[in-house]
């Protein structure tokens with residue numbers, strides 16, 4: 245299959261390697277000329293994947309029209325904040341080229357301002373004539389480990405049924421197992437909201453809190469992810485899977501995670517602006533904390549960890565106030581959250 249990878253960052257590059265290994269004809273699009281040159285001439289992308297050698301069959305271009313013309317499937321691996329403009333530009337090119345493609349995105353976040361999931365943004369910006377389906381690929385998958393071919397499992401979901409089958413077939417191999425999932429909303433929301441909890445865990449880790457505390461925030465974090473996700477239309481059971489608890493664990497417990505590292509740097513006293521500027525890669529959880537906080541207010545959903553993190557990031561709540569406001573909340577039952585949602589869901593079958 246001819247596949248274009250839109251984005252030459254960490255994840256786009258590691259996924260291009262998976263697709264190339266599967267025998268697909270992969271062309272990457274990048275806006276940075278030096279990166280495109282490095283991929284074509286040096287067969288590496290050291291700013292994002294330091295010690296990784298790329299196959300010479302993986303090519304790159306800085307011409308988006310060439311990339312769009314190449315692909316039967318376009319994999320969008322750019323940050324959420326770039327998705328709308330990217331989709332709008334691609335739509336114009338597809339119309340000019342009179343072409344219909346399968347779109348698959350891999351971004352994990354909610355759009356700032358609109359609070360929309362990425363597939364919703366893509367549906368708004370792409371004409372129906374220009375795509376066969378819109379899919380997402382998500383799950384516990386650090387680019388650094390995918391590029392080393394360490395066993396990884398992810399899920400794909402899509403607007404229609406056709407897209408996820410093609411995405412599954414295109415990516416699956418012995419190192420990279422792809423499941424399909426009907427629950428597009430749950431898959432996208434789980435991938436987006438786990439980044440909030442990963443920032444919170446990074447802060448706790450940086451402040452020297454112990455494993456008891458981190459386990460509590462991961463577990464209770466999953467409950468609030470499920471509460472908001474279910475309100476947004478997700479199946480609560482999806483949060484028990486790879487794109488829910490799976491991705492939450494891998495992101496909140498790993499030094500590979502930019503969101504976890506962002507939290508640690510905040511705890512060391514660095515400013516959010518400096519961290520984002522120096523990371524050199526996207527930290528999706530920051531904008532998504534804001535979007536999820538606003539949604540929790542709009543829907544009146546109890547999301548204590550997200551709310552406290554929002555106040556800590558954007559309204560200078562102190563660490564001590566943040567900690568005590570969580571621990572000293574009104575008494576509540578553990579089973580009110582995710583467990584109740586799951587029970588209702590199972591009872592309804």
Ligand SMILES: NC(=O)c1ccc[n+]([C@@H]2O[C@H](COP(=O)([O-])OP(=O)(O)OC[C@H]3O[C@@H](n4cnc5c(N)ncnc54)[C@H](O)[C@@H]3O)[C@@H](O)[C@H]2O)c1
Nearest residue numbers: 251252253254255256321322326350351352386387525526
């Ligand atoms: N890195 C991972 O391990 C990983 C794993 C799964 C999902 N993701 C998700 O994939 C998405 C991309 O992440 P990444 O890690 O590859 O990010 P990255 O920061 O490593 O790379 C982003 C790429 O997008 C390009 N880009 C940024 N803004 C752009 C714009 N306005 N127009 C065109 N190109 C633009 C950058 O030049 C770069 O090539 C994120 O939503 C992330 O959450 C990342």
Ligand SMILES: O=P(O)(O)OC[C@H](O)CO
Nearest residue numbers: 383384385386501502503
């Ligand atoms: O580096 P992060 O924090 O963006 O997380 C990467 C992936 O989403 C892990 O699955």
